[in-house]
Amino acid sequence: MATVKDVAVLAGVSTATVSRVLNGHPNVSPEARARVARAVEQLGYRPNRVARNLRVQTSQTVAVIIPDIQNNFFVSVVRGIEDVAIARDHILLLGNTDDSLSREARYIDVLLAEGVAGIIICASDGERSCVAVRRAVEQGVPVVALDRQLQGLDVDTVLADNVGASRMATDYLIANGHTRIGLIAGPDYLTPGRERREGYEQALAAHGLPVDPGLVKVTDFRPSQAREAAQTLLDAPEPPTAMLVCSGLMAVEVMREMAVRQLDPRRDIALVAFDDTVLNRCLCPPIPLITQSTYELGQAAAELLFARMHDPQQPARTLRLQTRLLLPESVPAAGASPASGRQPS
Amino acid sequence: MATVKDVAVLAGVSTATVSRVLNGHPNVSPEARARVARAVEQLGYRPNRVARNLRVQTSQTVAVIIPDIQNNFFVSVVRGIEDVAIARDHILLLGNTDDSLSREARYIDVLLAEGVAGIIICASDGERSCVAVRRAVEQGVPVVALDRQLQGLDVDTVLADNVGASRMATDYLIANGHTRIGLIAGPDYLTPGRERREGYEQALAAHGLPVDPGLVKVTDFRPSQAREAAQTLLDAPEPPTAMLVCSGLMAVEVMREMAVRQLDPRRDIALVAFDDTVLNRCLCPPIPLITQSTYELGQAAAELLFARMHDPQQPARTLRLQTRLLLPESVPAAGASPASGRQPS
DNA sequence: ACGATCAGTGTAATCGATTACATCAGGCCT
DNA sequence: AGGCCTGATGTAATCGATTACACTGATCGT
Structure with a gap:
């Protein structure tokens, strides 16, 4: 590999001048500039960034x-x-x-x-x-x-409005008549885990609903834990009528568990989930999703x-x-059981 | 940031010795080793990789x-x-x-x-x-x-067995009675595009079937082109009875287009696709997929x-x-129209 | 006409490591 | 004792760039 030295020799100037040309310094004569450019071209010279970075x-x-x-x-x-x-x-x-x-x-x-x-x-x-x-x-x-x-x-930080999102989703479920809303939450040591739970609790409180600890399952966002959480919630003597799932990957698992139990989110247990993955857009059937930009x-x-x-x-x-809360079509109100007909894709 | 020099001074040795200790050279006395280690520890020294890389x-x-x-x-x-x-x-x-x-x-x-x-x-x-x-x-x-x-x-190269995969998929469709098999292919300037087409043609030839150029649509692997290709194939006066789609992202688009036309891959037009994305595992309904390791x-x-x-x-x-060819359940033979009952997820 | 200013350029230090080479002490062999 | 080897260490060159500083001539103002 050619170095500044080679370029300098070929152009008949010093390495300093080569460097000045390369870095666009002002005080270089047009001739020098041209000759360096030609030498660079001729040698196929590319500056070594390691050396540059060091300096x-x-x-x-x-x-x-x-x-x-x-x-x-x-x-x-x-x-x-x-x-x-x-x-x-x-x-x-x-x-x-x-x-x-x-x-x-x-x-x-x-x-x-x-x-x-x-x-x-x-x-x-x-x-x-x-x-x-x-x-x-x-x-x-x-x-x-x-x-x-x-x-x-x-440090500078960029976050989604987790509290607002979660609250909006919970509000939505409450507006649809649900009062027993399960939460499959993330861990406290991660902002989205913590804040999404907070939004959920805020929404319940705003509607005078109690926070039932039995309805809240904290996971570490791993899909396998979501599966377990869903099982626990669904196996409970008095299962929730709706669930808020705090990550998209987890939602996929929750829906798998529901499918096994022949539960349809449009008919049996309403579901809202955070939308993390392309997968979510393809869920069968589609569910309301909280999308982040x-x-x-x-x-x-x-x-x-x-x-x-x-x-x-x-x-x-x-x-x-x-x-944003992205609604697919309609979501069942609590207790209702319309079971809208399925259609392909 | 501390440098080797700082470490050397603190340890009371030369930079050469520090470097030797750091790089595990054999001829260093245990005391020197220990003192350098302590100095490194004390200063929180971390070698500058830029300098190292340069050297x-x-x-x-x-x-x-x-x-x-x-x-x-x-x-x-x-x-x-x-x-x-x-x-x-x-x-x-x-x-x-x-x-x-x-x-x-x-x-x-x-x-x-x-x-x-x-x-x-x-x-x-x-x-x-x-x-x-x-x-x-x-x-x-x-x-x-x-x-x-x-x-x-x-250069060293790692490839999937594209020809074999494509041939296997085409064989499979032929075995199910299809003779008019559409191909949504990739571009010739990419190995998977070229070879998958080759496998398709080999399979047809092996069964004495002609390659109908009207059934082959070459794309650049972009999903939007897949949509167009599917439209062209399906709009043809004599559309194919099966299609082989050469990428997973494209398969999603093809299925969208089929859904619009109320075509079910299990009933109307058989589909086999290469499996590129997690998406493919969630297609509704599932189709046979060619999976790569x-x-x-x-x-x-x-x-x-x-x-x-x-x-x-x-x-x-x-x-x-x-x-591998991954079969979901069953795939319709050409002309058959069983339309197996749907089940959730 | 003389010093100041400035454009253009070169020399050499520098960044922080690695390492070739030199040095030196001590042990061993003959 | 003298020579040789070896282990342990230090000095200084090196990697390839950037840039502080010095220098030269030319221009300009007074």
């Missing part, structure tokens, strides 16, 4: 760390980040942690050691992830928390990151993005 | 470039790669190109400039992608082609990559991985 102590790379690359929610968010990064002439590197704290820490450490310009992270644990993330912050590497807050770290979530996170890269001093901001 | 001209990072991060096929392959990379104590960086040649080239250039140790690429164009990839090969950076061959580049595909690619990183001289290998 300037920064890079044109930003990274995003997500817990599950198979979950369409995160992937869709990544798309939003990606487009912003590309537009800013950076490249985006993606790390997948599989919800493993150690893998997450490893990614962070390597990225820092490799001099990444910024990190967007959807932490696998709102509290315990902070140990590793803090290292980034301390090194002055901009960090944006995505979808999940970093407990006790003062995933792409915009990613965009917003990337914008915050670049803003901070540009001005590291500004105070940390937290953005909340709207959610 | 040793390599890194512990491998990259995979895929055309569509929203397509579960690729993502699942990535998981296979990832696990191997982690096991080999490397980290994996993922680039998504959205089928854009320019983005692909940009990723490759940046990765090379950043000194990546190896690249696994699922090219967005079997021929035109080679321009950029060739630069990697010429720089001596190991490259593995994944799922799609790089025309005219002699995506995870193993990724694993194999990663193994080839590491093998080559270890020994750059070995001749390029091409691996073919088996596929």
Whole structure:
């Protein structure tokens, strides 16, 4: 590989001049500029970024760390980040942690050691992830928390309006006459888990309904746990007449369990779920879904990151993005049993 | 951030000794080792990989470039790669190109400039992608082609048995009495597009059936084109009695179009599709799917990559991985019209 | 006409690691 | 005792860029 030195020799100038040309410095004569350009062309020279990064102590790379690359929610968010990064002439590197704290820490450490310009992270644990993330912050590497807050770290954060979403969904079920509403919730150590439960409780309280602890099943968002939670709820002596499922992947499992029991969400037990995956759009039958603006979530996170890269001093901001309740057709009122005819697809 | 120098001073040794300790060289006294370890600990020292990479001209990072991060096929392959990379104590960086040649080239250039140790690429164009990839090969950076061959580049390659898969699927339809089988194919410039068509034609030929060009619609694998192709086929004066769809995302669109026309794949027009996405497992109704061992595909690619990183001289290998035809329940024979009763989910 | 300013350029230091080479002490062999 | 090997360590070169600083001539203002 050709180096600046080679280019300098061929162009008959010093390496300093080559570098100035390459980086668009103003005080270079047009001739020098032209000769360097020709030499670069001739040698097929491409600057070594490792050397550059070492010298300037920064890079044109930003990274995003997500817990599950198979979950369409995160992937869709990544798309939003990606487009912003590309537009800013950076490249985006993606790390997948599989919800493993150690893998997450490893990614962070390597990225820092490799001099990444910024990190967007959807932490696998709102509290315990902070140990590793803090290292980034301390090194002055901009960090944006995505979808999940970093407990006790003062960083830019982009979140969905989980409380509002959950409350809206619960309100909706209550409006349809349900009073015994099961909740298949996420863990307290993750923002969406915590806040979605809060929205649910707020809605119940607003309607003077009690929170029955027996109706609330806390999971760690893993589909297998959703299955168990659904079984417990459905096996209860007095099962709920509706359920709010706090993740899309979990909803798929809940519906599998209901199918086994010949329960139809339009007839027997109403279901509303957060929409994480493309899968949800294909559920048979369709159910009401809480959709999040995933792409915009990613965009917003990337914008915050670049803003901070540009001005590291500004105070940390937290953005909340709207959610929507997406109704398929109609949802059964509690007690009713219309069993609308099925139709293909 | 602390540097080797700081560690050296604190430990009372030279930077050379620090480096030797850090890299596990044999000839270091136990005391020196201990003192360095303590200094490292005390300072929270972490080696700067940029500097290291510059010096040793390599890194512990491998990259995979895929055309569509929203397509579960690729993502699942990535998981296979990832696990191997982690096991080999490397980290994996993922680039998504959205089928854009320019983005692909940009990723490759940046990765090379950043000194990546190896690249696994699922090219967005079997021929035109080679321009950029060739630069990697010429720089001596190991490259593995994944799922799609790089025309005219002699690199390690991992492929699915596309011909066999397609032939098996077509055989299956023929065995069920179909003679007019539509093909919604992929483009010739991608291995899966080309080979799946070949398998289809081989199967027809083996049974003495003619290849009717009117039944073959070539697409670029984009779902929207699948929709058009399906429309054309179904609108034909003599429509096919069965269709083989060469990608999972396309199959979803084809089924949408059939649903609009009230056509049931179990009753009216048989359907077999390649299984790319989780979506396919949730199709209503389910159809026969050709499944590929995506995870193993990724694993194999990663193994080839590491093998080559270890020994750059070995001749390029091409691996073919088996596929399976996954039957849901039963598929209608041509002309039959059983319309088995529907059941939830 | 003389100093100040400035455009254009080069020399060499620098980023933070690795490592070739030099050095030195001690042990061993003859 | 002298030479040789070996283990442990240090000095300084090196990777390939950027850039502080120095220098040269030319231009300009007074």
